[in-house]
Amino acid sequence: MSASVVQLTESKKQIQHTSRIFDEQRRAFRRNPSPSQTERRENLKRLKRLLLSNQQAMIEAIDQDFSCRSADETKIAELMPSVQGINHTLKHLSGWMKPAKRQVGMLFQPASNRIHYQPLGVVGIIVPWNYPLFLAVGPLVAALAAGNRVMIKMSEFTPHFSALFKDLIESHFPQDLVCVITGEADVAADFSSKPFDHLLFTGSTAVGRHVMRAAAENLTPVTLELGGKSPAVIAADVPMKDAAERMAFGKAVNAGQTCVAPDYVLCPADRVQSFVDEFRDSVNAMYPTLRDNADFTAIINERQYTRLKSYLDDARAKGADVIEINPADESMGDGTRKMPIHLVLNPTDEMTVMQDEIFGPILPVVTYGSIDEAIDYINNRPRPLAMYYFGYDKGAQDYIIDNTHSGGMCINDTLMHVAQDDLPFGGVGPSGMGSYHGHEGFLTFSHARGVFSRQRINSGKFVYAPHNTPFHKMVYKLFIR
Template structure:
C-alpha cells in the first residue's frame, strides 16, 4: 500500500513537471519560431558530442536494463545509427531547408509559388523499451533538424537508460529546447494527451490506438511506428544457406525483440526440413552457447519472458512441433531470462504465435505450395511493418514487390532497410502511419507552408465582379476547355 502511494505521488510530480515543461517549450518556440540553419546544426553537433562522450555508459545502462544486452548489438543498433543519422542530417540539412519553388499557371501570372518548411512547434516522442537509445535519438534528430522543441517520454521498462539519457540531455540542452520525461504508464498516458504540434509513438498496435485516440482530442498529428507480424518468404530456388543465415541474423538480433524482426517464415513445402536444418546450423555458428554468452541478449523483463513462455506452451498444447535450438544443451530456465531460439512447425491459426506479434526468439515456419499462395497468405492478414523476400530470381522479386504492401521491405536481407539514412521508415495500416528518418524525418516534423506571392500588378482584377464582361468570357474560353 505504501509503495502504491509513493508511486502515485511520484507520478503526480512527473505529470506536473510535464505540464510545466510543455508550457515552457511553447513559450520558447513563440520567441524563436524559425531557428537558423546554424542553430539547428549546432544543436545536432551538441547531441553528437554527448552521445560519443557517453557511449560506454549508455551501452552499460542498456545492458543493466536487459540483464544481458550484447554490447555489440547496442553499438550496432543504437549508437552507430544514431551517430550516422546525425552525420547524414548535418550534411543535407541546408538543402532540405530551402524553399521549394512551384509552378504558377499563366492564369495567375505574374506571381510566384513556393513551399516553405517551417517548424511545427513542440514535438512529443514516446519511446519503447526495445531500442531505448536509438528510438529516442532518431526522432529527436529529425525534430531538431526541423527546428522544433522536443519532449521525450522514455519507457519505464528501461529505467537505467532513461535516467542516464535524461542526465545527458539536461547537461547539453536547456529544458525549453529538449526535455526527457520519466515515469510510469500513467505519466505516458497524460503525456499523450498534451496538445503537441506533432506526436511520434513507437510501440504496440494496441497502445498506438490509445495514443491516437488521445491525440485526436487535440487534433494533434501523429506518426505511429507500430509492429505486426512481418513475414519472410523463402523462394523455391534460393540457396538455403543464404536465406537461413540472413534470417537467423535478423531473428536472433536482440533476441527477436525488434519491431521489424522476421515474425514467421513462409517456406516451400518440400524445403521446410532443409530450412530447419540449415537454420539450426547457422544459428549454432553465431551462438555456440547461450546461457553465459554475452552476444545473446536476454528478454527485457519477467513479464515479457512469461508471455513468450506462454506462447510456446500454447503452441505445444495445440499440437505444434517445437524445435528448440540450444547448441550447448544448457539449462536455460534456472536464473536467466534467455530463451533459446525456437522454430514452431505444424502451426494452426488459433495458436497465439500465429495471432499476436511475437517480439521474441520464436519463429513459426509455414509451408506453401507456390509463390502466389505465399502472397495470398500475406495479403489475407494486416499489413506488416516489414516484409522479407529471399530469392535471386528478379521476376520473383518483382512479383512480391508488386503484389504485396508493407511498411518497408528487404530483398535478400533482414532489418537493414531501417539503417538506410536515405530511406523513409514507417508502417501502413495496422503497422502504423507516417514516416521519418533522413529527409522524410525533416518533412514529417515540418509544416509545409504554401505561399503565393504577387506584387503591384494584379491580373486577378479581370475576374472581379461585376461578372459577365468580355474579359470574363475570354478567361472562360481560354481556361475552361
Template sequence: MVATVVQLTESNSQIQQTHRVFENQKKAFRNNPKPSLTERKENLKRLKRVLLANQDRLLEAIDRDFSCRSKDESLVAEVMPSIQGINYTLKNLDSWVKPSKRHVSVLFQPASNKVYYQPKGVVGVIVPWNYPLYLAVGPLIASMAAGNRTMIKMSEFTPHTSSLFKEIIESMFPEDLVAVITGEADVAADFSRLPFDHLLFTGSTSVGKLVMKAAAENLTPVTLELGGKSPALVSPDVPLEDAAQRIVFGKALNAGQTCVAPDYVLCPADRVPAFAEEVRAKFAEMYPSLRDNDDYTAIINERQYDRLQGYLDDARAKGADIIEVNPANENLKDGTRKIPLTLVLNTTPDMKVMQDEIFGPILPVVSYDQLDDAIQYINDRPHPLALYYFGYGKSLQQHVIEATNSGGMCINDVLMHVAQDDLPFGGIGESGMGHYHGKEGFLTFSHQRAIFAKQKFNSGKFVYPPHGTAAHRMIYKLFIR
C-alpha cells in the same frame, strides 16, 4: 499500500513537472519560432558530442536493463545509427531547409509559388523499451533539424537507460529545448494527452490506438511506428543457406525484440525440413553457446519472458512441432531470461504465436505450395511493418513488390532498410502511419507552408465581377477544356 501511495505521489509530481516543462517549451518556441540553420546544426553537433562522450555508459545502462544485452548489438543497432543519422542530417540540412519553388499556372501569372519549411513547435516523443537509445535519438534528430522543441518520454521498463539519458541530455541542453521525462505508465498516458504540435509514438498497435485517441482530443498530428507480423518469404529456388543466415541474424538480434524482426517464415512445403536444418546450423555458427554468451541478449523482463513461454505452451498443446535451437544444450530455465531461437512447425491459425506479434526469438515456419499462395496469405492479413523476400530472380522480386503492401521491404535481407539514411521508415494500416528518418523526418516535423506571391500587376482582376464579359468568355474557353 505504502508503496502504492508513494508511487502515486511520485507520478503526480512527474506529471506536474511534465506540464511545467511543456508550458516552458511553448513559451520558448514563441520567443524563437524559427531557429537559424546555424543553431540547428550546433544543437545536432552537441547531441553527437554528448552521445560519443557517454557511449560506454549508455552501453552499460542498456545491458543492465536487459540483464544481458550484447554491447556489440547496442553499438550496431543503437549508437551507430544515431551517430550516422546526425552526420547525414548535418550533411543535407542546408538543402532541406531551402524553400522549394513550385509551378505557377499561366492563369495566375505573374506570380511565384514556394513551400517554406517551418518548425511546428513542441514535439512529443514516446520511446519503447526495446531500443531505448536509438528510438529516442532518431526522432530527436529529426525534430531538432526542423527547428522544434522536443519532450521525450522514456520507457519505465528501461530505468537505467532512461535515467542516464535524462542526465546526459540535461547536461547539454536547456530544458526548454530538449526535456527527458521518466515515470510509469500513468505519466506516459498523461504525456500523450498534452496538446503537442506533433506526437511520435513507437510501440504496440494496441497502445498506439490509445495514443491516437488521446491526441485526437487536441487535433494533434501523430506519427505511429507500430509493428505487426512481418513475414519472410522464401522463394522456391533461393539457396536456403543464404536465406537462413540472414533470417537468423534478423531474428536473433536483440533476441527478436525488434519491431521489424522477421515474425514468421513462409517456405515451400518441400523445403521446410532443409530450411529448418539450415537455421539450426547458422544459429549455432553465430551463437555456439547461450547461457554465458554476452553476444546473445536476454528477454527484457519476466512479464515478456512468461508471455513468450506461454506462446510456446499454447502452440505445443495445439499440435505444433517445437524445435529449440540450443547448440550447447544448456539449462536456461533458472533465471537467465534467455530463450533459444525456437522454430515452430505445423502451425495452425488458432495458435497465439500465429495471431500476435511475437517480439521474441520464436520463429514459426508456414509452408506453402505455390508462391502466389504465400502472397495471398500475406494479403489476407493486416499490412506488416516490414516484408522480406528471398529470391534472386528479378521478375519474381518485382512480382512480390507489386502484389503486396507493407511499411517497408527488403529483398534478400532483413532489417537493413531501417538503417538506410535516405529511405523513409514507417508503417501502413495496423503497422502504423507516417514516416521519419532522413529527409522524411525533417518533413514530418516541419509545417510545409504554401506561399503564393504576386506583385503590382493583378491578373486576377480579369475574373472579377461583373461576369459575362468578353474577357470572361475568353478565359473560360482557354482554361476549361
C-alpha cells in the same frame, strides 16, 4: 507509506513537471519560431557529442535493464545508426531547409509559388523499451533538424538507461529545447494527452490506439510506428544457406525483440527440412553457447519472458512441432531470462504465436505451394511493418513488391532497411502511419507552408466583378475545358 502511494505521489510530481516543461517549451518556441540553420546544426552536433562521449555508460545502462544486452548489438543497432543519422542530416540540412519552387499556372501569371518548411512547435516522442537509445535519438534528430522543441517520454521498463539519458540531455540541452520525462504508464498517458504540435509513438498496436485516441482530443497529428507480423518469404530456388543465415541474424538480434524482426517464415513445403537445418547451423555458428554468452541478449523482463513461454506452451498443446536451438544444451533456469531461438513447425491460426506479434526468439514456419498462395496468405492478414523476400530472380522480386503491402521491405536481407538514412521508415494500416528518418523525418516534423506571391502587376483584377464581360467569356473558354 505503501509502495503504491509512493508511486502515485511520484507520478503526480512527474505529471506536474511535464506540464511545466510543456508550457516552457511553448513559450520558448514563440520567442524563436524559426531557428536558423546555424542553431539547428549546433543542436545536432551537441547531440552527437553527447553520444560519442558517453558510449560506454549507455551500453552499460542498457545492459543493466536487459540483465544481458550484447554490447555490440547496442553499438551496431543503436549507437551507429544514431550517429550516422546525425551525419546524414548535417550533410543535407541546408538543402532541406531551402524553400521549394513550384509552378504557377498561366492564368495566375506573373507570380511565384514556393513552399517554406516551418517548424511545427513542440514535438512529443514516446520511446519503447526494445531500442531505447535509437528510438529516442532517431526522431529527436529529425525534430531538431526541422527546428522544433522536443519532449521525450522514456519507457518505464528501461529505468537505468532512462535515468542516464535524462541526465545526459539535461547536461547538454536547456529544458525548454529538449527534455526527457520518466515515469510509469500513468505519466505516459498524461504525456500523450498534451496538445503537442506533433506526437510520435513507437510501440504496440494496442497502445497505439490509446495514443491516437488521446491525441485526437487535441487534433494532434501523430506518427505511429507499431509492428505486426512481418513475413519472410523463401523462394523455391534461392540457396537455402543464404536465406537462413540472413534470417537467423534478423531473428537473433536483440533476441528477436525488434519490431521489424521476421515474425514468421513462408517456406516451400518441400524445403522446410532444408530451412531447419541451415537455420540451426547459422544460429549455432553465431551463438555456440547462450547462457553466459555476452553476445546473446536476454528477454527484457519476467513479464515478457512468461508471455513468450506461454506462446510455446500453447503451440505445443495445439499440435505444433517446436524445435529449440540450444547448441550447448544449456539450462536456462535461475532467472537468466535467456531464451533460445525456437522454430515452430506446422503452426495453425488458432495458436497465439500466429495471432499476436511475437517480439521474441520464436519463429513459426508456414508452408506454401505456389508464390501466389504465399501472397494470398500475406494479403489476407493485417499489413505488416516489414516484409522480407529471399530469391534472386528480379522478375519474382518485382512481382512480390507489386502484389503485397508493408511499411518497408528488404530483398535478400533482414532489418537493414531501417538503417538506410535516405529511406523513409514507417508502417501502413495496422502497422502504423506516417514515416521518418532522413528527409522524410524533416518533412514529418515540418509544416509545408505554401506561399503564393504577386508583386506590382496584378493579373487577378481581370476576373474581378462586374462579370460576364467579353474578357470573362474568353477566360472561361480557355480555362474551363
